[in-house]
Amino acid sequence: MTAAERFHNLPEEKKERILSVASDEFSRKGYAGASINSIVGQLGIAKGSLFQYFGTKDGLFRFVFSHALERVKDNLRVVRDNASRKDLSSRLQDTLLAGAWFIRKHPLLYRLYLQLLTDDTIPFRNDMLLALRQYSFEYIRSLLDDARRRGELADHVELNRAAFMLDAVMDRFLQAQAVPHMDAGLGLFDGDISDIRAWIQDLVRMMLSGVEKS
Amino acid sequence: MTAAERFHNLPEEKKERILSVASDEFSRKGYAGASINSIVGQLGIAKGSLFQYFGTKDGLFRFVFSHALERVKDNLRVVRDNASRKDLSSRLQDTLLAGAWFIRKHPLLYRLYLQLLTDDTIPFRNDMLLALRQYSFEYIRSLLDDARRRGELADHVELNRAAFMLDAVMDRFLQAQAVPHMDAGLGLFDGDISDIRAWIQDLVRMMLSGVEKS
Amino acid sequence: MTAAERFHNLPEEKKERILSVASDEFSRKGYAGASINSIVGQLGIAKGSLFQYFGTKDGLFRFVFSHALERVKDNLRVVRDNASRKDLSSRLQDTLLAGAWFIRKHPLLYRLYLQLLTDDTIPFRNDMLLALRQYSFEYIRSLLDDARRRGELADHVELNRAAFMLDAVMDRFLQAQAVPHMDAGLGLFDGDISDIRAWIQDLVRMMLSGVEKS
Amino acid sequence: MTAAERFHNLPEEKKERILSVASDEFSRKGYAGASINSIVGQLGIAKGSLFQYFGTKDGLFRFVFSHALERVKDNLRVVRDNASRKDLSSRLQDTLLAGAWFIRKHPLLYRLYLQLLTDDTIPFRNDMLLALRQYSFEYIRSLLDDARRRGELADHVELNRAAFMLDAVMDRFLQAQAVPHMDAGLGLFDGDISDIRAWIQDLVRMMLSGVEKS
DNA sequence: GATGAATGAGATTTCATTCAT
DNA sequence: AATGAATGAAATCTCATTCAT
Numbered sequence: 001m002t003a004a005e006r007f008h009n010l011p012e013e014k015k016e017r018i019l020s021v022a023s024d025e026f027s028r029k030g031y032a033g034a035s036i037n038s039i040v041g042q043l044g045i046a047k048g049s050l051f052q053y054f055g056t057k058d059g060l061f062r063f064v065f066s067h068a069l070e071r072v073k074d075n076l077r078v079v080r081d082n083a084s085r086k087d088l089s090s091r092l093q094d095t096l097l098a099g100a101w102f103i104r105k106h107p108l109l110y111r112l113y114l115q116l117l118t119d120d121t122i123p124f125r126n127d128m129l130l131a132l133r134q135y136s137f138e139y140i141r142s143l144l145d146d147a148r149r150r151g152e153l154a155d156h157v158e159l160n161r162a163a164f165m166l167d168a169v170m171d172r173f174l175q176a177q178a179v180p181h182m183d184a185g186l187g188l189f190d191g192d193i194s195d196i197r198a199w200i201q202d203l204v205r206m207m208l209s210g211v212e213k214s
Numbered sequence: 215m216t217a218a219e220r221f222h223n224l225p226e227e228k229k230e231r232i233l234s235v236a237s238d239e240f241s242r243k244g245y246a247g248a249s250i251n252s253i254v255g256q257l258g259i260a261k262g263s264l265f266q267y268f269g270t271k272d273g274l275f276r277f278v279f280s281h282a283l284e285r286v287k288d289n290l291r292v293v294r295d296n297a298s299r300k301d302l303s304s305r306l307q308d309t310l311l312a313g314a315w316f317i318r319k320h321p322l323l324y325r326l327y328l329q330l331l332t333d334d335t336i337p338f339r340n341d342m343l344l345a346l347r348q349y350s351f352e353y354i355r356s357l358l359d360d361a362r363r364r365g366e367l368a369d370h371v372e373l374n375r376a377a378f379m380l381d382a383v384m385d386r387f388l389q390a391q392a393v394p395h396m397d398a399g400l401g402l403f404d405g406d407i408s409d410i411r412a413w414i415q416d417l418v419r420m421m422l423s424g425v426e427k428s
Numbered sequence: 429m430t431a432a433e434r435f436h437n438l439p440e441e442k443k444e445r446i447l448s449v450a451s452d453e454f455s456r457k458g459y460a461g462a463s464i465n466s467i468v469g470q471l472g473i474a475k476g477s478l479f480q481y482f483g484t485k486d487g488l489f490r491f492v493f494s495h496a497l498e499r500v501k502d503n504l505r506v507v508r509d510n511a512s513r514k515d516l517s518s519r520l521q522d523t524l525l526a527g528a529w530f531i532r533k534h535p536l537l538y539r540l541y542l543q544l545l546t547d548d549t550i551p552f553r554n555d556m557l558l559a560l561r562q563y564s565f566e567y568i569r570s571l572l573d574d575a576r577r578r579g580e581l582a583d584h585v586e587l588n589r590a591a592f593m594l595d596a597v598m599d600r601f602l603q604a605q606a607v608p609h610m611d612a613g614l615g616l617f618d619g620d621i622s623d624i625r626a627w628i629q630d631l632v633r634m635m636l637s638g639v640e641k642s
Numbered sequence: 643m644t645a646a647e648r649f650h651n652l653p654e655e656k657k658e659r660i661l662s663v664a665s666d667e668f669s670r671k672g673y674a675g676a677s678i679n680s681i682v683g684q685l686g687i688a689k690g691s692l693f694q695y696f697g698t699k700d701g702l703f704r705f706v707f708s709h710a711l712e713r714v715k716d717n718l719r720v721v722r723d724n725a726s727r728k729d730l731s732s733r734l735q736d737t738l739l740a741g742a743w744f745i746r747k748h749p750l751l752y753r754l755y756l757q758l759l760t761d762d763t764i765p766f767r768n769d770m771l772l773a774l775r776q777y778s779f780e781y782i783r784s785l786l787d788d789a790r791r792r793g794e795l796a797d798h799v800e801l802n803r804a805a806f807m808l809d810a811v812m813d814r815f816l817q818a819q820a821v822p823h824m825d826a827g828l829g830l831f832d833g834d835i836s837d838i839r840a841w842i843q844d845l846v847r848m849m850l851s852g853v854e855k856s
Numbered sequence: 857g858a859t860g861a862a863t864g865a866g867a868t869t870t871c872a873t874t875c876a877t
Numbered sequence: 878a879a880t881g882a883a884t885g886a887a888a889t890c891t892c893a894t895t896c897a898t
């Protein structure tokens with residue numbers, strides 16, 4: 001019986017507690033800084049048990065990360081299906097709103113992703129990061145492809161570059177929900193989720209139509 | 215004599231070598247993952263010496279980070295002074311070009327900054343991060359304030375939000391120079407620096423005037 | 429019901445598989461290096477089961493070892509009975525041939541014996557080792573006693589010393605069948621079993637020239 | 643500075659104590675059974691120090707083993723030089739006597755060698771074992787080559803087989819000095835070293851009757 | 857009777873830090 | 878001022894063993 005299977009057989013409640021504590025530890029301290037001792041201490045289980053479930057620290061990190069990624073995909077899938085008939089602006093707004101809501105509910109997951117950007121010591125970092133960026137980029141591209149087909153985009157717009165820009169702004173917007181100080185101390189995102197609708201609308205409008213006087 | 219003073223008295227060449235190796239280690243492995251052993255091993259100096267110069271690992275990291283920040287500020291100062299008379303589009307282009315050039319020359323410094331976003335174990339992380347974002351945000355705001363004064367911006371544009379968007383796109387653009395895979399594997403930035411002028415022009419045009427068919 | 433009884437009640441096929449895998453593990457890695465995890469992993473049975481059969485790691489090792497010893501005794505018994513009428517030279521040759529054949533068929537058992545020579549941590553090691561050496565030594569002594577009775581030996585030959593010498597040479601000859609490199613890389617024993625008859629004849633002739641009545 | 647160099651710089655007395663305790667541990671418990679904790683406990687030094695000197699457990703074992711091997715070679719070299727003019731019988735006697743004396747003085751070293759025979763988990767075991775057997779075998783061969791040149795050997799004697807036999811008997815004789823019970827409980831070697839001269843003479847006579855020109 | 861989850865002691869190894877030379 | 882030997886806490890990981898199901 002493999003390590004992963006052993007974990008799978010645990011009661012749902014225990015699995016969730018373990019994932020939650022481990023996500024917290026990794027997202028707060030990074031891969032190298034995270035401590036198995038600290039995790040089992042918080043969980044109140046034996047050190048050996050964690051290694052029965054995941055084999056190594058790498059194994060635990062990978063499990064935590066892919067679990068998080070699945071959650072993100074689930075979320076995006078729902079958004080895409082519900083919004084497939086609307087115009088580009090509405091779909092971007094829906095995506096951002098869903099993303100913000102998700103991140104506020106699971107702030108650790110986003111921070112896990114940020115670890116990937118910088119930490120060379122994370123095993124399989126490159127694979128994980130590439131998979132993630134491709135997933136996000138291709139989602140945006142599919143929205144733009146639809147928009148072009150419907151004639152919503154100016155002719156001169158090159159889709160890869162536009163996708164890059166939209167991805168960047170949306171990603172930073174989401175980052176600001178999870179990482180303190182990313183709004184430069186302006187307190188832009190301290191309120192509850194309803195306050196950010198106006199932000200989202202304005203952001204999408206600026207991206208789509210610019211800021212210059214015409 | 216304090217630790218910092220001891221470091222200050224070293225020959226310039228040695229100081230540079232120490233900073234360079236330490237930056238490399240921290241930016242690659244993060245704060246927790248970095249190893250003093252590895253640093254002194256690469257440098258070929260005694261472990262005790264490093265502690266004479268910086269007191270603790272924290273002290274070393276802080277010194278490395280603030281040194282990097284000073285370099286970034288130097289760079290931006292030059293850009294600002296040289297470009298103060300141009301219009302918003304030109305100034306953004308100049309900034310992005312200078313940033314890209316800087317990051318390609320000092321890729322480690324940017325990765326150091328990314329560490330700050332995620333690692334709670336970094337001492338004084340919050341202070342450092344806030345200082346950094348404020349510096350960047352205020353730079354963009356000053357560009358926008360000038361543009362409004364000159365009547366270059368549409369009336370409805372709210373400056374904080376616009377600054378946020380510009381900051382986001384530009385930051386991601388710079389990120390893509392330093393972190394592999396951030397361009398989703400499209401190889402957008404593999405060429406040399408002259409290849410990205412077209413990118414920068416298009417990016418700035420999209421930010422300022424949008425992508426939608428008018 | 430005792431642990432041993434529980435094992436005894438298992439189907440013959442299963443018992444053999446367990447003994448074979450355990451012998452392999454112990455003979456390869458020594459007592460301390462052997463891992464119960466590895467054994468049950470290879471067997472595909474539950475860890476708890478092994479402890480039901482043998483109680484402890486010690487118990488398993490002791491069982492494996494005495495089982496092996498019984499096999500050796502069985503083999504020698506057959507040789508002794510079949511060869512009781514021949515002269516010393518023929519009986520030594522028969523013994524060596526039977527020994528070589530046995531070791532090629534059960535190489536692990538011989539290596540198990542070698543473990544005993546060195547590993548203080550093996551439980552009851554001294555008892556086991558003494559029993560084994562006595563068994564072997566007395567077998568040789570009995571051959572020599574017969575030879576003296578038949579007048580095959582020179583008068584000056586002291587039987588204990590002669591037994592020691594014969595035991596030594598024969599043991600090393602057998603060792604060379606089981607342990608790679610004991611022939612100093614000459615490849616003396618790489619061929620199949622028929623190739624070693626000449627070796628055996630020559631070895632016995634050299635040994636006996638020293639003790640036989642001329 | 644490498645680990646080995648660090649050890650080299652220690653005061654002679656300390657180095658000897660460390661080697662002695664480590665040899666004892668390895669030779670008593672085997673590679674896997676030996677415990678770094680136990681070694682540093684006996685030495686009264688910090689665990690980290692041992693790793694500064696030898697890097698890993700493997701490194702420590704290898705150092706201990708090659709140190710032991712050098713001692714053996716030193717011993718043999720002295721014997722060979724002092725005895726080069728004598729006939730085969732005298733030289734074998736000298737070798738055995740020197741070997742017995744050496745083993746009684748350093749019983750651990752011989753037991754270290756026995757570990758090699760059986761333990762697959764010892765790093766570089768095959769290389770070490772082959773080197774050792776070749777060294778021993780070639781020493782015997784050189785004695786026999788000399789003897790043949792001097793016309794001391796019967797024509798029919800094949801040198802490899804004769805070397806094998808001599809090596810075997812002598813090795814077992816030495817083994818009996820270091821491993822209790824190898825004399826089958828007869829107490830043959832319990833006395834002091836002078837008692838074994840008679841043994842040696844008789845052993846050599848028996849061995850050579852088989853190979854010498856009559 | 858068989859299972860395998862749980863355990864926690866103990867294994868090897870790394871680390872930042874101190875301090876005598 | 879520079880060194881690097883010494884340290885011991887803490888890291889990851891393995892292990893034999895127990896016991897409820």
